[in-house]
Amino acid sequence: MADLSINFAGVKSPNPFWIASGPPGNSAYQCHRAFEAGWGGVVWKTIGEAIVNQSSRYSALQLNGQRMVGFNNIELISDRAPETNFKEIREVKDRWPDRVIVASLMVETREQWHEFIKRSEDAGADAIECNFGCPHGMCERGMGSAVGQNPAVIETIAGWCAEVAEIPVIIKLTPNITDVAQPGRAAKAGGADAISLINTINSITQVNLDTFCPEPSVGGQSSHGGYCGAAVKPIALNMVETIANDPQINLPVSGIGGINTWRDAAEFIALGSTSVQVCTAVMQKGFRIVADMAEGLSDYLDSKGMQSVEELRGRALPNILNWENLNLNYARIAQIDYDKCIGCNLCHIACEDGAHQCIDLVDPAALGVGEGPGRLPGKPVPKVRDEDCVGCNLCSLVCPVDHCITMIDVENGKERLSWAEYQAGVEAGTMEPIPPHP
Amino acid sequence: MSKLKPILPKAKAREAMEEIKPAFASQEAVTEANRCLYCYDAPCIMACPTGIDIPGFIKKIAYDNVKGAARTILTANILGNSCARVCPTKVLCEGACVLEDRDHDPIDIGRLQRYATDRVLETGEQVVAVSPLKSGKKVALIGGGPASLGCAAELVRLGHEAVVFEKKEHPGGLNTYGIAYYKMKPEISLAEVEMIEKLGVEFRCGIEVGTDLAVDKILQEFDAVFLGIGLGQGRRLAIPGEDLPEVADAIDFIAEIHSQPLETVKLGKNVVVLGCGNTAIDAVSQAKRLGAESATILYRRSEEEMSAYGFEYALAKSERCEFMFQVAPVEILETNGHVSGIRLAKTDSNAQPITGSEFTVNCDHVIKALGQTKMEKTLLEWFPKLKLGAGGKIEVDPLTQETSIPGVYAGGDAANGGAEVVNAVAEGKRAALHLHQTFTGEAVTPPAQTTRYGIEPPFGSGFYEPVRVSG
Known part of the structure; x- marks a missing residue:
């Protein structure tokens, strides 16, 4: 049996399957359930100053009768108080010491970044993930993708984090840019320890042809939302490969975007991901899907005579040329x-x-x-x-x-x-x- | 006076006759529609006598254009809803489906077609286009069955007048009076008639041509005539006891089910049905459903030789109808003037009775499903010069449906000897297209999927000769 454990920028995880920052990682209750199901790690839903959400938040693309081929949301970061989130991280970490908890953070000033990193470390988080990706709401306030679209700002904020963090700093990139290598290099230059990608893609999933309001409808009006789910996998694979194959970056990658099955996960790993993150598939089917992912990946590695996930990592990279x-x-x-x-x-x-x-x-x-x-x-x-x-x-x-x-x-x-x-x-x-x- | 009587109360009778193939719910229909591969030069189209663009309408269902799907179907086949219910799809479109021989079921084309057309039938919305140009030409259609309906609808769509003469109370022919109730209720046929009436076809019911209305008068008043008169009486057995009050013809028995409340249909406790075609199966199944203690088919040939489709046979067996093969009726037995049994002889492999093999089966109701006679006598009274072919079928030009008399056309069972509703519609439509050409000099190309490879029908179109695949 192949060894599924990984070492991500010094953080050990029993398997490469992590819950991506989002609704499934919003509370201690959910994290307990995720770990019971077998997930190796959870990236907590982004913590910042508590926000207020809209009612009606998600929408989906149906294709040929199949539900949720693509999915979008206009939900913001955690609407729970930072102290509640940090308290619950501690609770979960104490109960599941062998699993990974990454605190996803999104704040504004240098002081705030320093403070939230300290609080994350005190709560027992294994790493922090800087959310520079959210394409809706937060970017209007100068955060999320507004940061991720500006390499100079990425470098600055990554620097603020790196100067104090005692745990690895992961920079999560937005796909809503022209060349993802540029923000990747900026993260590296700022001192980041790892990169995760992709965050969601700007989108409108559908227009209601009776009300002429796109979905999700907030009282008859809508906004562009972040697109994810199986439909975005090809875009995510391309961007993961771009980062992983860039000799100037050379950082561990956590791959995200449309992962539903062990095969998806294996493809992300073959293109250079060390860990993979899943959110939409869990929102659709629950935490239980990890059992099949772990089993499928393990059997696949065995069938290829590979002893570990590490042997698979990056195997497809040399085959991508100009x-x-x-x-x-x-x-x-x-x-x-x-x-x-x-x-x-x-x-x-x-x-x-x-x-x-x-x-x-x-x-x-x-x-x-x-x-x-x-x-x-x-x-x-x-x-x-x-x-x-x-x-x-x-x-x-x-x-x-x-x-x-x-x-x-x-x-x-x-x-x-x-x-x-x-x-x-x-x-x-x-x-x-x-x-x-x- | 017959001793037959109703068996089941109203609610039970209705429940027993509920349709066996329920309608699709919309999510089911979309899921099924998405299974369709959307074949190029799709074999299902070739297998449909009316050449419906089946993959085309199925994709419309998948893409939430149900009204467009109904338009595609009804434009090609105005009786698309009843055909969806009664067509032997397993040997036509679904039998030709490319998925059939794989490890998949064929697409459930019949139910999808019904799904698409049900709503139009319910709302009465007119989806089929009618030409705004009027030719002023008038065609009389004698007999109100599927062939005449197919012809009349196509004629009015092309801008001509069509008047249907029907001797019964309602038009629709066997669609209204002769389909097994659990496959299609008569209301469906009548709703289709209403839709055709809305297109502009005129119906004159309760008129017996030749008696109430002279043929000469029709010929004077109309520019052409279409004969869609179907078949005549059931064949006689010519054995003792045949005229006892509890001996009926299957066509009449089924017509009774369709003309009166189900709880008033009279039948015996032990019903025997003579013959083993599809009508015999319809009769035996309905007798069993309506409460007969036993319902048994008696057939002079072997199981392999029956003309009923395999799936019809399977259906009857699943309802616990019984079958006796290689037996021929010798005499229907009576007690006090009422049926009390039937005397049978075993038959050899040539269906001939074997001497000394006779035995008796108890029964109190005998239904004959031995096929119908042709209407030769009536036809020759109306048109002494009309050329009749083998077995009394009206001879027609297979490409135009025109008979030996110019301006007189024929289609349906009277011309083909007895086939499916869909064949009748196709023949009626073919006659209408030729009439249109005669009236206007303008040819209408039947809806056919063209191929650019010069391959003549049946490849490229199911319109002329449908591809039949084995059942």
């Missing part, structure tokens, strides 16, 4: 398995209308294929015109049958050639320009 360094001479084409093809011909219409017009519908007899599962006798079947297939993958993506369309490598005997090498070769006159596609 586009210009990819191999221009690599070729793949689609191959259809007629024993599996059900004759929906979705591959045909996708290629025909949406891609490169290289899947024909042909008489199955002419192709020498018999009846397949679900195909009516004689109904035309799709056939890839190999010489015109550009290997775009679209057909294999729309095909509803597992392993029916596979993308296969074409052995063309050509040597590896990057765009950069090709450009140089053409410029030096040692290489013929590749003719444009007809």
Whole structure:
């Protein structure tokens, strides 16, 4: 059995699964339940001067009948008094000494940061996480994403924290920026010990077409909210990779954004995360989901012969290059398995209308294929015109049958050639320009 | 006077005849609609005689455009709601579904179609477009069943006048009087008739053509005639006892269920049904549901040879109807002028009685479901030159439904010998499209999913010849 424990910037956690700062980590009661279920850590709901919330706070994106594919909120940081939060952190820490508690903080002045860090340490928190990400409400008051969008301010505040903190300082970044490496480098420059990302993305999930008010409705009006849930995973993975692959940053990363399953978690870890944080999936299904995440990750590591989470961490990072360094001479084409093809011909219409017009519908007899599962006798079947297939993958993506369309490598005997090498070769006159596609 | 009598009280009778396939709730419908793959050149369309764009309407349900879904369905098939309930979908659209042979169930197309059209039927909202141009041409449709309804609706939509003559009290034909009650109540058929009436079709009910209204008069008054007269009386057995008061024809027995309150339908304690087609199954199942102690099918051939669909057979068995195969009726026995049993002979593999094998089964109610006769005599009285084909079917041009007499068209059971409601609608519609072309010189392309590969129907459209898949 693989070892799931991790060491995150010096903080030991029995597993990489932490509750992300948000409604599930709002009280001692919830933290007890999270730890009973098996979570390795909890990032407490952001503590600051107690705020007042709006009524009606959450909204969601439904897709093809599936609920909460994406989720947004206009809820602010903790509306409980700081002393209550710190008292409860102490309570939980005393009962669960082997688990991680991170105090998420959001205050304004240097003195306040110093004070809240001290109170966090006194309460027994293992680390602090500076919330520089919240894209609604708090940013209007110069906090949250207003900080995260300004690298100079990040560096300053990270510096205020680092100058007093005896526990690790994690900077939580907002995705509502152009290049996430810039705030990441600022955090590093300010003395941060680690980075967590992503916070939520500015969003409007839907508009009620009767009232013309977006959701969530606060008495018939709304505001942009922070978007999260499964739908944001690709954006989060991209940003986690950007931070993890940046040689100037080189800090532990806690990955956040759309993690629902062990597989999601494994992908974040393969892209450089040491711990992963989950909020929306717990809001939808409860703390119990961690059991499956731990089991799935453990079995996966075993199946790959990996002894620990650490062995998986960053495994995919070397395979992400700039586009210009990819191999221009690599070729793949689609191959259809007629024993599996059900004759929906979705591959045909996708290629025909949406891609490169290289899947024909042909008489199955002419192709020498018999009846397949679900195909009516004689109904035309799709056939890839190999010489015109550009290997775009679209057909294999729309095909509803597992392993029916596979993308296969074409052995063309050509040597590896990057765009950069090709450009140089053409410029030096040692290489013929590749003719444009007809 | 027959000794048959009602068995179940009102509430029980209604409960027993509740529809077996309940409507989808909206979340269920959306979930099911989202399972549909939205196939390109979808085989379900090809398998539908009326060529409904099935993936198209299903995606409309998924995308919260239920009214648009109803429009897609009813534009292709004006009886889309009753077809959703009574079509043998397992051998048509659902049988052709690409998911069918995988480890999945096919999409529940019938129930989705019903879901989409139920609301329109309830609200009476008109979703089908009617041409604002009027040709002034008038077509008489004789018989008010599905073929005439399909034809009449299409005609008014294309800007022509349509008048339906029906001898019974209500139009709808077998849809109103002959579908198993637990599949569709007569009110549904009547609601569809009302929708068609709103489109502009005129109905004249209680009129017997030939008696109340001369055919010549119709020919004078109208530009064309469509014959949708269905089939005639049930076949006779020609055995002793056939005229006893407790011997009925299945069509009449089912029509009774549809014309009077369920608690007043009379039947015996031990019912036997002769024949094993789909009508026989409808009769035996309804007799059992309405309180018969036993309801038994007697069939002269083997289980494998029955013409009823497998799922109909399974349904009847699940209701504890009984089946006796390889037996032929010899005589219906009487006691004091009333049915008291039936004498049967065992049959050989050619369905011929085996000498000396006779035995008796007790029963007090005999229902004959031996198929219906054709209306040859009536037809030839009306149109002496009308060409009839094998078995008395009206001969028609398969592409236009026109008979041997120019301007006289036919469709439904009278022309196809007995098929599904959906076939009748398709034939009526086909006749209407040709009539339109005759009246205006303008051809209407039937709703067909075109392919650009030059593949002629049945590929590319289910309109001409639906693809039948084995049940």
